[in-house]
Structures are given as structure tokens and as C-alpha cells.
Amino acid sequence: MERRNGRLLASVGLAAVLVVTLGFSAPSYAEKWTPVQLSVFNPVQAVPDDWCIYGLRLNVLYGENDTVAGLDLGIGANQTTRRTSGVQAALVGNLAERMDGVQAAVLFSGADIARGVQIGAVTISSETKGLQLGLFNFTTKAKGVQIGLINWIEEGWLPFCPLINWNF
Numbered sequence: 001m002e003r004r005n006g007r008l009l010a011s012v013g014l015a016a017v018l019v020v021t022l023g024f025s026a027p028s029y030a031e032k033w034t035p036v037q038l039s040v041f042n043p044v045q046a047v048p049d050d051w052c053i054y055g056l057r058l059n060v061l062y063g064e065n066d067t068v069a070g071l072d073l074g075i076g077a078n079q080t081t082r083r084t085s086g087v088q089a090a091l092v093g094n095l096a097e098r099m100d101g102v103q104a105a106v107l108f109s110g111a112d113i114a115r116g117v118q119i120g121a122v123t124i125s126s127e128t129k130g131l132q133l134g135l136f137n138f139t140t141k142a143k144g145v146q147i148g149l150i151n152w153i154e155e156g157w158l159p160f161c162p163l164i165n166w167n168f
Helices: 002-025
Strands: 033-041 052-074 077-090 093-105 108-119 122-133 136-148 150-153 163-167
Parallel strands (some): 093 108, 108 122
Antiparallel strands (some): 136 163
16 A cells, blocks of 8 residues: 555655646747647648747648747748757748748748857848858848858948858
């Protein structure tokens, strides 16, 4: 009997620790979120596009969510309507309102605000803090470096420069 009560008490204690730990690590009690998202194309995905993903999102053709923090992988295109933190990688392209980390795609990487590294045949942002690496790199404002065939920093000291451009 004591052994059974000890196991029950241990199980309840472990469950309480998990609930408290997960509860405190959750971004907001009002925010809808999940640690994993699987998407064929929006709206054919495990959770709706207004949810936040804190962990892993896997997209086949196109995935869209509010926020992704962690690893965002896709064959087609990945999009976050608010923020991406971590790594966003796709064969076709990536879009984010704000990107903090690494954004890499074969064709296109785009963000309104990009902080970190953008990689793709075409990289585009309104504001860049970090590195843009691609054939064609475009940004309005930059504190960082662009490496590519065509580099454009609209509000830079030298707006256009082939091969390498920078502004600090």
C-alpha cells in the first residue's frame, strides 16, 4: 500500500512540475500555441494560421502561422505574419514580418525587418541588421553587409554596389 501511494505521489509531483514548467515557459496564456505544426498548404495544416509555433514547423507546399520560434522547414514556402526567431529554411522561399536568426531559401528570402542572416537568390527587407547573401540583395536601411551580384541599400552611403555593399 505504501509503495502504491509513493508511486502515486511521485506521479502527481512529476505532473505538477511539468504543468508549472510548461506553464511558465508558454509565451502567453491568452496566446494560442503549439510545439509542432505540420502543413501541406494553408489551410490544410494541423493548427490554424493564427496560432504560434514554439518548436518545429514542417511545411510541404506552403505553411503560414503568426509566429514561429525554433525550426521552420519547408519544401515550398514558409510564411509568418508576425515573427520568426531561429531558423527558417525552404527550397522555394520564406516570408516574415520580422526575422531574427537565419532565413535561407534557394529562391527568395524576404522580411520587413531582418536581424541576422538572409540567404537566397533574391533577398529583400525594409530594414536589415546583419548579412544578406544572394545574387540580388535589396534593403531600404541597413546596418550590415550585402554580398552578391547586385546589392542595393536605398538609404546607404552608396546605394548600389556590385559584389559587396555595406552600411553602418
